[in-house]
Amino acid sequence: MIKVFLWFSLLVILSISPFLGAINLSFDSILDFTSLDSEIFFELRLPRLFFTLFAGAILALSGLLFQTLFRNALMTPYTLGISSGAVLGAGIAIKLGLTSLLFGITTISLFGFLGAILTLFLLIYLSQFLKSSQHESLLLLGIALSLFYTSALMVVFYLGSSVQNDMLIRFTMGSLSIIGWQHPILLGAMALLLLVSVYFYRYELQLLSISDEGAKLRGVNTKKTTLILLSVSSLAIGILVSISGPIGFIGLVVPHIVTKLYPVTVERRILKTALFGALFLVFCDTLSRVIQTQSELPIGIVTAIIGGPFFIYLIISRSSK
Amino acid sequence: MIKCSNVTCKFQEKTVLKNISLNIHSHLSILGANGAGKSTLAKVICDLVSYEGTVLVNEKNIKEYSLKERAILLSYIPAKLEVYDNFITLEEFVLLGRFAHKTSLFDYSKKDKIIAKECLEFLHIEHLATHPINALSSGETQLSLIAQALAQQSKIIIFDEPTANLDPKNSKIIAEHIKGLKEYHQVILITHDIALAAFIGSDVAFIKDKSVELFDEEFFQKEQLERLYEVSFESYGVKYD
Numbered sequence: 376m377i378k379v380f381l382w383f384s385l386l387v388i389l390s391i392s393p394f395l396g397a398i399n400l401s402f403d404s405i406l407d408f409t410s411l412d413s414e415i416f417f418e419l420r421l422p423r424l425f426f427t428l429f430a431g432a433i434l435a436l437s438g439l440l441f442q443t444l445f446r447n448a449l450m451t452p453y454t455l456g457i458s459s460g461a462v463l464g465a466g467i468a469i470k471l472g473l474t475s476l477l478f479g480i481t482t483i484s485l486f487g488f489l490g491a492i493l494t495l496f497l498l499i500y501l502s503q504f505l506k507s508s509q510h511e512s513l514l515l516l517g518i519a520l521s522l523f524y525t526s527a528l529m530v531v532f533y534l535g536s537s538v539q540n541d542m543l544i545r546f547t548m549g550s551l552s553i554i555g556w557q558h559p560i561l562l563g564a565m566a567l568l569l570l571v572s573v574y575f576y577r578y579e580l581q582l583l584s585i586s587d588e589g590a591k592l593r594g595v596n597t598k599k600t601t602l603i604l605l606s607v608s609s610l611a612i613g614i615l616v617s618i619s620g621p622i623g624f625i626g627l628v629v630p631h632i633v634t635k636l637y638p639v640t641v642e643r644r645i646l647k648t649a650l651f652g653a654l655f656l657v658f659c660d661t662l663s664r665v666i667q668t669q670s671e672l673p674i675g676i677v678t679a680i681i682g683g684p685f686f687i688y689l690i691i692s693r694s695s696k
Numbered sequence: 697m698i699k700c701s702n703v704t705c706k707f708q709e710k711t712v713l714k715n716i717s718l719n720i721h722s723h724l725s726i727l728g729a730n731g732a733g734k735s736t737l738a739k740v741i742c743d744l745v746s747y748e749g750t751v752l753v754n755e756k757n758i759k760e761y762s763l764k765e766r767a768i769l770l771s772y773i774p775a776k777l778e779v780y781d782n783f784i785t786l787e788e789f790v791l792l793g794r795f796a797h798k799t800s801l802f803d804y805s806k807k808d809k810i811i812a813k814e815c816l817e818f819l820h821i822e823h824l825a826t827h828p829i830n831a832l833s834s835g836e837t838q839l840s841l842i843a844q845a846l847a848q849q850s851k852i853i854i855f856d857e858p859t860a861n862l863d864p865k866n867s868k869i870i871a872e873h874i875k876g877l878k879e880y881h882q883v884i885l886i887t888h889d890i891a892l893a894a895f896i897g898s899d900v901a902f903i904k905d906k907s908v909e910l911f912d913e914e915f916f917q918k919e920q921l922e923r924l925y926e927v928s929f930e931s932y933g934v935k936y937d
Contacts, residue, residue, distance in 0.1 A: 446780035575801070582792055584781045588744055588774075593848065594767035594796035638783045 378636050385654035392657050393420035396664040397671065418555060425559040426618075427551050427660045428653040429566040431625060433615050435633075435652020436569055436645070437608040438626025443584045443641050444601055447510045448689060451626035452612045455517030457494045458623070459524040461616035464490025466531045466543055487617020488610060494520060495609045499602075549620040549675025551660050558618050565611040570649055572607045576600055577642035584641045622656070622675050624682020629655055631689065697721055698741060698852070703749035705736050712736045713747070714906040723878055725885040725893040727915075728903035729925070734886045737903070738854045741884075742772045753852075767796035770852035771845040775860045777837050779829050786832070786840055787825040790815055793847030808847075815843040819873065835866030842873060853877060854884040859892055864934045871895055871936045890921065895936035 393416060394400045400420070404412035434452075441450040452458050468486035498516060505512045528547070532540055553559070573580070579600045582590035591597050616622075629652040633644055656674075659681065663672040698720040705713040712733040726734050739745045743758050743766070751758045753769055761769060771793075779789075793815075794808035804812075816822040819839050824832065829840060838858055845853050855874060859867040871892050877883055878896070887893055893900060893916075900915040901908050902924055914920060921929050 578795060578798070578804075581781075581784075582795060585779050585784065585789075585792070586777075589777075591744065591763065592742065592767060592772055593792055594762075594764035596763050640781055640784050640788055 381636070382654075385651075385658060388658050388661055389424075389654055392661045393424050395661060396420065422556050422559045423551055423553055423660070424657065426553050426562055427657050429559065429562040430551070430615055430619060430622065431629075431653040431656025432566045432649040433562070433569055433608075433611045433652075434622060434625035434656065435629035436566075436573055436649050437612055438652075439630040439633075439641070439644065439648045440573060440580075440604055440608050441626070442630055443580050444604065445510045445513065446584065446586070447514065448631065449514055449627070449686075450510070452491070452608065453621065453623045453626055454514060454521075455494075455498060456520035456524060457491050457498075457517075457609055457612055458616050458621045459521040460490040460494030461487040461613045462490070462547060462621050463524045463528050463531075464488070464493075464613075465546065465617045465620075466528050469539055469542055469546070470531045470535050472539075481617075484614050484617040488613030491609045491613030491616065492606065494524075495605055499605075545673070546620045547675075548673035549622045549678070551619055551663075551674050552671075553618070562615060562618070565614055566649075569607055569611045570645075572604060573645055576604060577645055580604075580645075581640055581642045620673075620675060622678055624678045624686065625652055625656055625659075627689070628682050628685050631685075697754055699752040699755075700737075700740070701750050701752075703737075703740055703747055703751065705733070705740055705745060705747040711906065713740070716749075716906075716908055718901065718908050720882075720884065723883045723885075723896070723898035724901055725887065725896060725898045726901045726903065727887060727890070727893060730888075732903040733906065734903055735856050738772060738856055738884070738886055741854065742766075742770060744772070764796040767848060768850055770854065771848050771850040772854045773838075773841045773845055773856060773858065775857040777829070777841060782828060782830055784829050785826050786821065786829060786843075787812060787816065789829050789840055790843045790847050793844040796848060811849075812843075812847045815846040818846065819843050834861040835863070835869070838862060838866070838870055839873075842870070842877075846877075850881070852882045852884065854886070856886045857888065858885070859887065859889045867892070867934055868936055871934075889934075890916070891934050891936055 394402070398412075398415060400412050400416055404410055405416040407413055438451040441452060441455065442448055444450075464486035465483050468483040497520070498513065501516055502513050528543075532543065535543065579590065579595045582593050582595050583597065583600065587597055630644075630648050633648045633651050637644055637647055656678075659677045660674055663674050663677045666672055700716060700718045703713055703716045704711065712731075713736055716737065718737075726737065728734050736745065740747045741751055741753075741758070743751070753761070758766065791804055791808060791812040794804055794812060797808065798804055813822070816825055819842060821836060821839050821843065824836060829837070832840060838861075858870050858874065862870060867889070874883060874885065875896055878898075883896070883898065885893065885896055885898065897913070900911040902911060902915070904924065911920070918929055
């Protein structure tokens, strides 16, 4: 019952979301293709809706992936510092004034991706020095990296001009304001790539969700599977973060809610998690646009306000007496 | 046929196995003190830890087999099972043993599911099929692990202290199953349970001071045991047969 209600509400929000915002649109006006409303709808709201859907799916799936591979409910690209790495990369690109295009991908995106993937490799390298079971230490490593990146970003701020800094500050808060269809299409391709990869390796994931050693003994090439899945996910996260800035907590909250709703093994939660993540981020985005402030609230702040307390709840419920 | 040559295994600075050479032709029970390196030897054979030296299985280096081939060749049953997934049921868990045999990208085949079901029936745990693994008792968990290994249909099965966490009654159930498996599988048993090793009746490899000594049934004579374990013995414990 609660499942039906939740999905139904999310779908309702999905259908009304593009009509809401600083200017509320009506259904009749958008069908008049010469009107301003129609242009807002088809060039701003609808691309944004699709971008948000893909972003939510990527964040939620990556969260599920990290939690499964590391067998720890607190693991996400965000808590491991991979998002922060992407932010730093993008920040450096903004500071250097690199805004050119390379095969349709902006240099900022490329730097964001490099930041994410380099962080991932650094984590994999550092994790060799940990006992294989000590994933908690890996989490601490991720947090240490995040702190380091934040300091490095401060240096970028310090050196930047006020125009660049304004761009950077807004970037670090996360934003889904995009114009046109280029970004949604790129992100859609990433979401599809991630979904197909995760789905392709779903039986390996099911084994890895039990134990690394056990998976290896059943015939899973654990190193290869882990590396491929983490790389694809970091690619998607890197590109997402470089366009929208960091959007935290979705990867933490959504897989947990889906697990509560559907207590089944991981390979049967993949599609549900992606879909729920997509709709949940649309919900957060709609919230950010209808709450009346000077302008819309940055999405990263909305998800943090929802996700922060949830994160604390998760930690306490995990280690409560 | 497993052939270990000059195997040395270190954890950080501590040498656990030193220059061990051991040919395992048939069934074998491996005994020895805590920390003597029994489990490490098993993990070396399964290539789960890094080591120096070579391990040949059927005249081919274990590292040259693909992981799926390895899984079909041998399975390792740990003393304890840690499952992060809280929802996986017994039947799903046993079906995972079929991974190495799975050829399709999609679901496990009908044949796989039938084999998994037969393994549950063989071990008389089919009534637990839909229970989550994490909710099972130690005895039931050990049976689940055996069922998974059976579904995997590996030639060699390595048991790592199968009775370590079990009460005497469950130990007896497990012991009987292990003995039964000797007919179709090569059984390598690692244990502290001398009565169990005596019941299984395989040759014994005793690991002490980083080297291996081989015995047949003379191992179970009281004087021999007292010499090897450096304590006096009164009785064996559980009467398995």
